[in-house]
Amino acid sequence: MLRLALRLAALALILAAAVVLFSRWRPFNFSALRETRLSSGADVLGVRGLDRLYTSFTLVPVLTENMGLRKRDLLRDMLPFVPKPTEKIMGGCKRTFEVAFGYDGLERLIALGKEPGGICGGALPPPAILDINGVEMQSFGRDDGACALWDQDRPLLEARLTEVLETHGLYAEIQARGREALAGVAEAFCR
Amino acid sequence: MKIPSRFQLLAAIALAVLALLAGCRNGEQSSQRLEEEIRGLAVTHSTRVAGLTMDVLLTKIYATPHWILSDDIYMRTDKVSLIYGFELPEKAISVEMTGGQGVLRVRARNARGRISVNRGSLRTMTNYGDYRLTVNEERDGRVRPVIRDIDEEFNREIDRLEEKYRAKNLEAAKNNLHAFFSLLAARHGLKLSLEFTDD
Known part of the structure; x- marks a missing residue:
């Protein structure tokens, strides 16, 4: 009887080791927060130009999330005739960016203001992203190397930042604020 | 050539003096008018560019890994708006x-520094509904789990960011005012003297 129990225990241990080594769950690949402070050299808001109007400055975290099964769900996932557990967020990477919004070429906007489609006619363009600077990177949980790639492609990064701001209902606010500042300039100069 | 009489000479001098006085007065009036016009424009519109809002999406992640027991994660995102800027009282503008x-x-x-702070919690996310926001602290010689004060941690982080970015934001607000008033001065053929004071 004892021998049988020992054999079963050994089998269970071998099975558990196999699960750990070869399965997609990788329960040991779980880290606490790892943080890297970055300085890309770009200085957001540091470019002083008389022709530039800053309307908003934002700190935006961009999250890359890895989904998976929790340790407490592993057994349930293996059992037959039991509903499979759903995947949850298990880790990822958080990258924080400084983003400056505003208008470049203020003088040109005013000079062309009275042309059709100019700011004097009330056609106020939305503020553009003037500068982006990555400041911080933090991996958490099962990151699976999510922090290894840093978005370098500016249009893609801009689209991702816009998406995050939209998700949190901030993008419309930033646009409205920018347009209001530009309207102030237009009213002062379109006479 | 006929020599003008003393009376004619006196009348001519008086007329010249009156003309000069009138000219000065006109100059004064036009300068006053310009000042009023510019002050009106500036006070109405420059306030829109004198402030700069910093929006912070602050996400804090709490992960309590245990090599066997847990791989729980808790995330919370807050939105904070900090407004920086300058005040432009009417007397601050003159020609x-x-x-x-x-x-x-x-x-x-x-x-x-900051004029106002608007804050709100946007989203919390966890992979475990009963996530325990605790931290181990030593009390009376024993290590015990204590509930974390997340609000306090967020406040501290906001203060740190406010301190870090205050100078930069004020610099950008200065840039805006400089751009606005440079264009306004150039438009009216004036030189600009822009000062930033702390009093």
């Missing part, structure tokens, strides 16, 4: 004529 050259003088007053 002076010196040596035939008009000078637009502006004294913007620092609004002492």
